[in-house]
Amino acid sequence: MLWTIIGASAATLTMFSFIPQIIKAFKTRSVRDVSEITLFQLSAGVFLWILYGIHLKDAVIIIANLVTLASLGILLFLYVKFGGAEK
Amino acid sequence: MLWTIIGASAATLTMFSFIPQIIKAFKTRSVRDVSEITLFQLSAGVFLWILYGIHLKDAVIIIANLVTLASLGILLFLYVKFGGAEK
Numbered sequence: 001m002l003w004t005i006i007g008a009s010a011a012t013l014t015m016f017s018f019i020p021q022i023i024k025a026f027k028t029r030s031v032r033d034v035s036e037i038t039l040f041q042l043s044a045g046v047f048l049w050i051l052y053g054i055h056l057k058d059a060v061i062i063i064a065n066l067v068t069l070a071s072l073g074i075l076l077f078l079y080v081k082f083g084g085a086e087k
Numbered sequence: 088m089l090w091t092i093i094g095a096s097a098a099t100l101t102m103f104s105f106i107p108q109i110i111k112a113f114k115t116r117s118v119r120d121v122s123e124i125t126l127f128q129l130s131a132g133v134f135l136w137i138l139y140g141i142h143l144k145d146a147v148i149i150i151a152n153l154v155t156l157a158s159l160g161i162l163l164f165l166y167v168k169f170g171g172a173e174k
């Protein structure tokens with residue numbers, strides 16, 4: 001029971017961790033300081049974590065990483081929209 | 088074997104995912120657009136993932152999240168150093 005709470009808390013915190021970044025990007029309309037390599041690398045890694053979670057048959061890992069991947073997708077869209085790649 | 092490679096690749100990509108962000112912060116000396124809430128929330132979440140990994144006895148989860156936590160620590164240090172919180 002304790003471990004379920006710890007796992008669920010870990011999942012909740014990390015899977016929604018890019019929501020504040022998305023909100024900040026919307027507010028400031030600037031993502032210049034955000035690393036696009038980090039966003040791409042993390043997206044690729046999170047995708048592989050989903051596969052690994054499927055292998056482990058661990059719903060926590062699968063769902064948490066699916067939400068993270070979705071928010072990274074939104075962030076990459078904002079990155080392009082707000083021209084983060086322009087120096 | 089395939090799953091070991093997928094898990095190791097997932098771990099490698101995500102655990103080093105903030106290295107490009109650290110390098111970018113060093114180069115530009117600016118972290119204004121990086122969300123400090125995201126950094127704190129992710130650090131807390133990654134810490135709980137380490138505990139959950141210990142529970143699952145999964146070395147991949149433990150080590151990957153330890154490295155992520157360390158790089159988030161460096162990034163938080165740079166955030167304070169470069170005054171990211173100043174608007």
